[in-house]
Amino acid sequence: MSFLKIIILKSLYKMNGERTIYSILHILNGKKSSQTIQDIHIFQLTSLYQSFPMLSRVQLEEVVHILYKEKWLVKSGDNHYFINDTRKIELENLLKENLLPNYLNGWKFHAITEPFWQRLSLFIQVASHLSENSIRYIPVQRNPVTQLWLKETLHSISMERNEINKYLYKDLVNCLDGIEINPAILINRLTGMKEIGLTSDQAALELKMDPSLYQLSFLAILHFMIERILSNKEEYSLLRYMIKDNKKNFTLTASTAKTYDFIQKGYNIEEIVHIRNLKQSTIEDHLIEVLLNVPEFPVHSLVSEEKIRRIKKSIEQSSSKSLKVIKQQLADVSYFEIRVVMARYGDSS
Template sequence: MSFMKIIILNCLYKMNGERTVYSILHILNGKKSSQTIQDIHIFQLTSLFQSFPTLTREQLDDVIYTLYKEKWIVKVGDNHYIINDARKLELENLLKMNPLPNYLNGWRFHAVTEPFWQRMSLLVQVASHLSENSIRYIPVQRNPVTQLWLKDTLHSISVERSEIHKYLYKDIVKCLDGIEIDPVILTHRLTGIREIGLTADQAALELKIDPARYQLSFISILHYMIDTIISNEKEYPLLCHMIQGSKRNITLTASTAKTYTLIQKGYNIEEIVHLRNLKQSTIEDHIIEILLNVPEFPVHSLVSKEKIIRIKNTIEQLSSKSLKVIKEQLVDVSYFEIRVVMARYGESS
């Protein structure tokens, strides 16, 4: 079975028919909508966020169709599927035998991953050429922002240009020391003065690894490196340059960040709706996103303690994450209040 099928089955298993299959696409693509952000927390899929940014709707449809034909899944509504009861045990064993790569942390590092890779791959290429005083090469990264970063970095580091490759090699080797994933998954992609890096598909073929498995392993290595560098910046004098300007403990979409600023100034929901000229539902979406990213945000300012207990108990009794199903049992509770509780306590419920 392809690893992409296993990933999709894993998502379907956790969602249990409570979202459409296209919710999975939004998660794997890394769509920054409040619904998707809430879903990855509720269904414990944060690690997979933005893991396949180029996956298309048609490709997902093909996988779903195949899984349906192979009787892995059962259709329960329009674009809603659940795992076939007869194959649940088989799936659980399959997931145990094919776990997601360690260190994969898509939600935490999604904003940093691509810039980090572009910076590292370009600096490796340039350092390799500088080691032999060669200036004739085609940059592996054409992003002008990345190229500008490189120029600034070369001017700021206090290392002879012909020696940069030695320090960079030392940093990378040290950073990857002890990682459980084979570093060759990363190094096959790097370009030097005498060797051209492979594409993701070429590397997967060369290493005889399923393309989807390769993709997650590659991203997992980057996430491991980013996490290691952030935790020990002084130990990686060159690599730490690659995360400068990218580190953020709170990952909020631009519009939500504006709402959060107003909340911090003491404005309530109604006032923010007026000030920003947005719908109340939009501001509520922003608040849900804030709850998912700011642990210290006071949930009791939004929902009473009594309602929180009732909502949590209802979710536990129903074993459902469906807002409609939960609301039917709690007439005096609003959808927003349910969403607030799910956002704050969803992953543990």
């Protein structure tokens, strides 16, 4: 069984028929919508966020169709599927035998993973050529923003150009020390003076890995590196430059960041609706996103302690994560208040 099929089965198992299969696509693609962001927390799928940005709707439908024909799934409505009861124990064993790679943290690092990889791969290529006093190469990254970043960074580094490669190698060895994932998953992708990096598919073939498992393992290594560098930047003389512009709230979308600015200035929801000329539901979506991203944001400013207690109790006693099901049990509570509690406490509910 391909690892992508295992991931989709895991997601459907977690969602238990409460979302369509396209909710999985939105999670794996990394869709920046309030619903998707809340879903990854409610169903404990944060690690998989934006893990397969190129997965298409057709590819997902093909995998689901195969799983259905193989009797893994039971259809309950348009694009809604449950795990077949007769195969749940088999699936649980399958998931235990095929764990997600350690260190994978898609939600936490999705905003900086691709920029980090572009900077890292281009820096390594250029450093390799500089060590041989060569300036003839075709950049592995064509993104002009990344190229400009490298030019500015090279100008700011106070070391000899032909020494950069040595210090970068030292940083890499230090950063990857102790990782439980095969470093070749990353190393095989790197281009240097005399080596051309492999594509994702080529690297997976070289290492005899399932392509989907390779993709997740590659991301896990990048996330491992980012975590290490952020936790102790001073230890890495060059790698620290690759995420030096990381911001505390880098995961907030632009529109949500504007709403959050107004919240911090003391404006309430109704005032922000009027100022920004947006629907109340849109501002509420922004607040849910803030709750999911900013741990210190006070949930009690949106829902009373008494309602939080009752909503949490209802969620714990219900086998469903459906807002409608919870709302039916709490007539005096709004859908927004339920979403607020799910957003703040969803991972532990």
